[in-house]
Every structure is written in C-alpha cells, then in structure tokens.
Amino acid sequence: MAEPHPNPAAARLRTLLARPGLVMMPCCFDALSARLIEQAGFELTFLSGFAASASRIGAPDLGLMSYGEVRDQARNVLEGIAIPMMVDGDTGYGNAMNVMRTVEGFARAGCAGVMIEDQVAPKRCGHTQGKAVVDREEAYDRIRAAIEARGRADIVIKARTDARRTHGLAEAIRRAQTFAELGAEMIFVEEPLSEEEMRTICAEVPGAQVANMLEGGQTPILPPARLEALGFKVAAYPLAALSAAMRGMVATLEALREGRDHTPGLMDFADLRQRLGFDAYYEAETRYARKE
Known part of the structure; x- marks a missing residue:
C-alpha cells in the first residue's frame, strides 16, 4: 500500500498527544478567533461546528452547514495560524463513502484531526434536545471508513459517541471501546453527567480521552488539573471564545x-x-x- 499523503499538522498533533500532561484546546469559529487562541499561547485548536455555524451562516448547530462550507471555513482559518487545528466532521455528511471523502478532504486541506460521530443525520449539538444515534454497526462503519481514508491522507481520527443520553453510559463506553479498537486515536464520549462517570470513561476506554467543557452543558466543568487526574488527555472548550465575543x-x-x-x-x-x-x-x- 502506498504511503498516505503527508500531513505535518497531524504529526504535530500526535506529538502533543504523546507528551505528558493535559492539552488545552479552546475552540475557534473563524480565522480571527483562531489567531487569538494562538496568540494566547495555546498549541491546539478545534473548529467547532456549533461556533462555525453561528459565525458563518448565523444559524444553530443543527446540521445546516454542508461539507463544502465547513471545509472552506477550515481552509480560511488555517491560513491565519501556525498551530494545528482539528475540525468537526459531524456524521461524515452521508454514508461510509461520504465519510471517506470528508476525512480525506479535511486531511488534504491541512487539518490535524477530524471528529466523526454516531448521531443520526442531521446531527445536533450534543447538549441540546432531540438528538439520536445510529445503530452500532453503522457507527462502526463510519469509523472504519474514516480509518480507511486516513490510509490515503494522514489525519488524526477523533471518534465521538452521543449514546450516553439515549442508551446509557454502558452503551456509550462499549461504542467508544470499539472505536478505539478500530483505530481511532482520540475518543470522545459526549455528555457524561458526573465526575464519577468521567472517571469511569477514562478507566475503561483506551486512547486519548477528550473532555468537553461546555459552559452551561450537562457535563461538570472541572479545572484542568482535575481533568488530567481523572485521565483525560485533551480538554475542549467549544464555546468559550464565541460566547465571550457575543x-x-x-x-x-x-x-x-x-x-x-x-x-x-x-x-x-x-x-x-x-x-x-x-x-x-x-x-x-x-x-x-x-x-x-
């Protein structure tokens, strides 16, 4: 098999994940917010789907943004910063073939990583009403497709499950474990409801665990030192910059x-x-x- 299309940003992200300590990841929504995050001394950012939808089309994060719009937004942001940036790939924008195109497209655009989730399309913000998840096999197929695309254009795969709300913590953990077994390097179990649930996730799921610190959401907001002690590798702050700006x-x-x-x-x-x-x-x- 040919070597994947090189991606220096993915290599830099893997270096961050491999070193000791928690990686702080404030999320951006455009080139300006990303530049301010970089100027503040952070080494990683994430193009939040929620925030990008608000900034680009002035609409809620309900699956209204297309793949092309998100990729265009990502390219604009990447031109203004030197630090690696991950991107929200939502559900992959269709079936497994769409997932592959989505992942490879973001990799070739220069994104360090991409998040693929198991929600029913059109997806919804993880802490709002009305969300649902696909069955296990469809969820696994999305990650399999993402991993296959990574073989052509290098990028870090962040696999997300929203099954905690609708199916319970045990199902969310089972999905997350399988995502890691399939080859996802970063794992994101959305919406744990307590610190004890957060501890359980880190103890039972391999890979680099992501804590979603959404102010006003369902998950407890914990200080960085506590998140690191629980076992999280990355702390994401999806709306801090957007909320402050608004x-x-x-x-x-x-x-x-x-x-x-x-x-x-x-x-x-x-x-x-x-x-x-x-x-x-x-x-x-x-x-x-x-x-x-």
Missing part, C-alpha cells in the same frame, strides 16, 4: 443604541492593530521599500 458585542451594541458610553469594553486600538498584524505588515512594507 456577550461583548451585545453589550457594546446595547450601549450604542441607548446612547451610553460604549468604549469601556473595547480593545485598545493599538492592541487591535497589533493582533491583526498591521505592525508586522508595516515593518515588512518598510523593509521592502528600502530595497526598491
């Missing part, structure tokens, strides 16, 4: 509408320019102007 914008716009001073919550203009790269651009512009 709250700030709403407050500023309300102040403008009401005629109040809206400036206290704003970033200093000099800091804004520096973070966006104006200073670096001007420095390079001056350097090349001298040569000319």
Whole structure:
C-alpha cells in the first residue's frame, strides 16, 4: 500500500498527544478567533461546528452547514495560524463513502484531526434536545471508513459517541471501546453527567480521552488539573471564545443604541492593530521599500 499523503499538522498533533500532561484546546469559529487562541499561547485548536455555524451562516448547530462550507471555513482559518487545528466532521455528511471523502478532504486541506460521530443525520449539538444515534454497526462503519481514508491522507481520527443520553453510559463506553479498537486515536464520549462517570470513561476506554467543557452543558466543568487526574488527555472548550465575543458585542451594541458610553469594553486600538498584524505588515512594507 502506498504511503498516505503527508500531513505535518497531524504529526504535530500526535506529538502533543504523546507528551505528558493535559492539552488545552479552546475552540475557534473563524480565522480571527483562531489567531487569538494562538496568540494566547495555546498549541491546539478545534473548529467547532456549533461556533462555525453561528459565525458563518448565523444559524444553530443543527446540521445546516454542508461539507463544502465547513471545509472552506477550515481552509480560511488555517491560513491565519501556525498551530494545528482539528475540525468537526459531524456524521461524515452521508454514508461510509461520504465519510471517506470528508476525512480525506479535511486531511488534504491541512487539518490535524477530524471528529466523526454516531448521531443520526442531521446531527445536533450534543447538549441540546432531540438528538439520536445510529445503530452500532453503522457507527462502526463510519469509523472504519474514516480509518480507511486516513490510509490515503494522514489525519488524526477523533471518534465521538452521543449514546450516553439515549442508551446509557454502558452503551456509550462499549461504542467508544470499539472505536478505539478500530483505530481511532482520540475518543470522545459526549455528555457524561458526573465526575464519577468521567472517571469511569477514562478507566475503561483506551486512547486519548477528550473532555468537553461546555459552559452551561450537562457535563461538570472541572479545572484542568482535575481533568488530567481523572485521565483525560485533551480538554475542549467549544464555546468559550464565541460566547465571550457575543456577550461583548451585545453589550457594546446595547450601549450604542441607548446612547451610553460604549468604549469601556473595547480593545485598545493599538492592541487591535497589533493582533491583526498591521505592525508586522508595516515593518515588512518598510523593509521592502528600502530595497526598491
């Protein structure tokens, strides 16, 4: 078999997963949010489906975004950062053949990893109402297809199960165990309801376990040191950046509408320019102007 299409970002992600300690993964929704995550010193980000749907089409995460839209969003984000980024592949956007195309496409776009889940399409945010999962064999086939695609274009496979809510913890663990046996490197059991359930998942499921720290969701929000002690390898913060941005914008716009001073919550203009790269651009512009 030919060697898979190389992907340096996947190699960097595997290096992060192999070293000791918890990997913090704030999630982005566009190039700007990803750049701020990188500037804050984080070494990994994830293009959240929830946040990307809100940012790109102004709609809830209910399976409305297409594969092409998500891949385009991922490419835009990757152009603005140097750290590896994972991406939400939802259910793979169809059958096993679609899953393969999805996984290979994200790998060739430069994504470090892709998440494939076992929800019924169209999927829903893991902590909202109305979600359901496919049967075991269909769930396993999605991961088998993802692993096969990884053989053509290298990428880290993150397998997710949402079976905890509808089928109970034991079924979710069984699915997660099989995902790991099939070759998924990262495992995500969505919506454990207690710290004890989180401990059980880490004890019984192999692979790099992901904790989803969704503020206001069903899973307890624990400090990083506690997550690491339980056995988690990655802590994802899917909506922290989006929620903070939305709250700030709403407050500023309300102040403008009401005629109040809206400036206290704003970033200093000099800091804004520096973070966006104006200073670096001007420095390079001056350097090349001298040569000319």
